[in-house]
Amino acid sequence: MNIINKVKDLDRKLDCFITVDEKSKPLCEGKLSGYTVSVKDCFCTNGLRTTAGSKILENYIPLFDATVVEKVKNEGGLIIGKTAMDEFGFGTFSANCAYKIPKNPWDLNRSCGGSSGGAGCISAVLEKHIAVAESTGGSISAPASFTGTVGITPTYGRCSRWGLLAYANSLDKPGIIAGNVKDAALGLSIIAGYDEKDSTSINEKVPDYTKSCRTNLKGIKIGIPKEYLSEGIDEKVKSHFYKAVETLESLGAKTEKVSLPMTKYALSSYYIIAVSEASTNLAKYCGIRYGATLPLKGNFDEFASKVRTKYFGEEAKRRIMLGTFTRMSGYRDAYYLKAMKIRQMIIDDFKKAFKKVDVLASPTMPVIAPRFDEISKLTPLQNWAMDILTVAPNLAGIPMISVPCGFADNMPVGLHIIGNHLDESKLIHTAYAYEQKANLNRGAEI
Amino acid sequence: MIDEKTVEHIAKASRLELSSDEIKKFSKQFSDILKEFEVIDEVDTGKINPCFHPVETKNVMSEDRVTECLSTKQALSMTEHKENGFFRGPKII
Numbered sequence: 001m002n003i004i005n006k007v008k009d010l011d012r013k014l015d016c017f018i019t020v021d022e023k024s025k026p027l028c029e030g031k032l033s034g035y036t037v038s039v040k041d042c043f044c045t046n047g048l049r050t051t052a053g054s055k056i057l058e059n060y061i062p063l064f065d066a067t068v069v070e071k072v073k074n075e076g077g078l079i080i081g082k083t084a085m086d087e088f089g090f091g092t093f094s095a096n097c098a099y100k101i102p103k104n105p106w107d108l109n110r111s112c113g114g115s116s117g118g119a120g121c122i123s124a125v126l127e128k129h130i131a132v133a134e135s136t137g138g139s140i141s142a143p144a145s146f147t148g149t150v151g152i153t154p155t156y157g158r159c160s161r162w163g164l165l166a167y168a169n170s171l172d173k174p175g176i177i178a179g180n181v182k183d184a185a186l187g188l189s190i191i192a193g194y195d196e197k198d199s200t201s202i203n204e205k206v207p208d209y210t211k212s213c214r215t216n217l218k219g220i221k222i223g224i225p226k227e228y229l230s231e232g233i234d235e236k237v238k239s240h241f242y243k244a245v246e247t248l249e250s251l252g253a254k255t256e257k258v259s260l261p262m263t264k265y266a267l268s269s270y271y272i273i274a275v276s277e278a279s280t281n282l283a284k285y286c287g288i289r290y291g292a293t294l295p296l297k298g299n300f301d302e303f304a305s306k307v308r309t310k311y312f313g314e315e316a317k318r319r320i321m322l323g324t325f326t327r328m329s330g331y332r333d334a335y336y337l338k339a340m341k342i343r344q345m346i347i348d349d350f351k352k353a354f355k356k357v358d359v360l361a362s363p364t365m366p367v368i369a370p371r372f373d374e375i376s377k378l379t380p381l382q383n384w385a386m387d388i389l390t391v392a393p394n395l396a397g398i399p400m401i402s403v404p405c406g407f408a409d410n411m412p413v414g415l416h417i418i419g420n421h422l423d424e425s426k427l428i429h430t431a432y433a434y435e436q437k438a439n440l441n442r443g444a445e446i
Numbered sequence: 447m448i449d450e451k452t453v454e455h456i457a458k459a460s461r462l463e464l465s466s467d468e469i470k471k472f473s474k475q476f477s478d479i480l481k482e483f484e485v486i487d488e489v490d491t492g493k494i495n496p497c498f499h500p501v502e503t504k505n506v507m508s509e510d511r512v513t514e515c516l517s518t519k520q521a522l523s524m525t526e527h528k529e530n531g532f533f534r535g536p537k538i539i
Contacts, residue, residue: 063520156500170499199506200499268483279460286461288535290524296536301461303536309463317462322476324460325448338486340496345489347500380475381482397500421501 003036007080007126013446015100016112016121019049020081030076031190032130035183037077039132040116041085043069043174044163052165053085053115055098056285056292056311066163067198068132068174068191075190077130083118087313088282089136089167091115092386093375094143096315101372104147105444106411110369113143119177120147124444130187131177136167137270138390140175144402145414146369148444150184150431151177155421156397157202159188160195168277169200171270171394180441181403181432185209188424204422212425213432218252220430222417223357227263228389233366240406240413241363244434248361251433258357260349265342266392271384272326272339273395279323282316318380347396354420359430362389364402364414393418403431404440448476 044062086096094117102117104110119131120143135153144151159174176187194203287293287307326335405415527534
């Protein structure tokens with residue numbers, strides 16, 4: 001079976017793609033020759049439909065490639081399609097999808113995590129595959145944890161956001177999901193780097209991250225934040241995490257408890273900032289220049305309201321309205337500005353911890369992948385609370401990697417390793433050493 | 447607490463139309479969410495500056511040079527609302 005037919009067959013079973021590119025061919029030979037690459041549907045792909053998981057962009061065919069897509073193409077990557085996601089990245093379970101909801105290959109009744117659910121899903125079942133994904137508040141780590149794959153979210157600005165359909169500009173980070181640490185490191189080495197088209201991208205040389213795939217952890221100090229092992233974390237998840245800590249110690253790492261006292265305020269601050277930025281970003285979708293539209297009728301406000309009401313999904317409407325509220329005159333200082341100040345204090349917390357330790361470790365998600373019938377019963381607040389372990393590092397713009405650390409109820413559990421700004425190499429080193437010793441990465445059978 | 451009148455107001459500002467059932471539902475949800483957000487009031491942020499970007503960027507300048515951009519035809523290719531080389535929109539006032 002050729003690869004595209006195989007991908008289509010997997011997609012029929014798992015609903016992991018919004019668009020499969022049947023005509024794709026590698027542009028050249030390069031470091032990604034022999035790999036298939038999928039791209040989360042929030043990155044613009046020249047000539048290939050890009051929806052950000054929303055009906056408001058159902059027919060949008062970009063005229064250019066996002067910088068990270070261009071980089072993948074220039075290294076000979078075969079782009080097989082655009083992966084399923086929550087609408088504009090608004091979700092933790094890929095259940096807020098305007099198209100198909102990706103199913104977890106380990107149990108089809110369970111979520112792949114979100115918002116890069118399709119990316120996690122395909123990486124769990126396809127060998128020699130690199131998924132270009134994106135995280136705002138945990139959208140790479142959550143699917144990696146739930147699908148038993150490796151997800152790396154780099155430092156904010158390490159990868160260009162040019163050509164990314166924005167959710168929240170100060171939080172969005174392109175990254176990679178793959179079946180193992182080495183492939184994730186290879187993917188990151190390719191998509192990282194300064195881009196003059198993104199003024200927030202970091203102008204620092206990109207190392208070859210695959211060279212950090214070493215197995216001895218002697219000299220590495222790992223901090224375990226006590227706030228990340230609080231009551232809300234499933235006991236089975238915790239027990240796998242503690243076993244992982246023992247494995248890390250057996251490899252020569254030293255571990256010690258640390259405290260991140262601002263953790264309690266991360267979830268609220270994250271959501272205030274994320275919805276505030278999302279509400280301004282989504283203001284541009286008004287049915288005139290591109291995207292879904294209706295016949296021109298009424299004045300601008302009436303026309304745009306009709307288009308937006310018809311094509312935005314419920315979670316998008318919820319976040320747009322809440323973000324409009326938190327930025328409104330009279331409330332802005334109490335919510336948006338206050339959250340921005342707390343964000344600085346959260347960064348200071350991490351910086352203090354990184355004076356003592358090289359990296360931090362915690363479970364990635366508080367639970368294993370939930371079933372869809374469980375998700376449908378959650379209130380928006382309960383839904384958002386699932387991000388409790390991932391929002392703080394995402395707010396701080398520091399890098400993180402999720403690597404499989406065991407199975408609870410036959411579902412994968414993720415180990416989260418978090419590093420200081422631009423310390424991706426240390427994360428990859430630690431995760432690779434752990435992965436080689438634990439030997440828990442195995443693709444899902446489907 | 448976000449009452450139904452406030453939900454109607456923010457929906458209008460967001461250019462979204464809501465049914466009366468939706469207004470009720472969002473009013474309840476937003477009130478619950480804002481109650482949760484209140485936790486941040488505990489924090490004394492006195493002299494802390496707001497953090498707009500997690501990684502500091504300073505005066506990023508780009509060279510002033512002519513580069514390629516989309517042609518009019520390309521820019522208009524994604525919409526049905528066009529006329530004589532321009533986008534066509536609804537009346538503004």
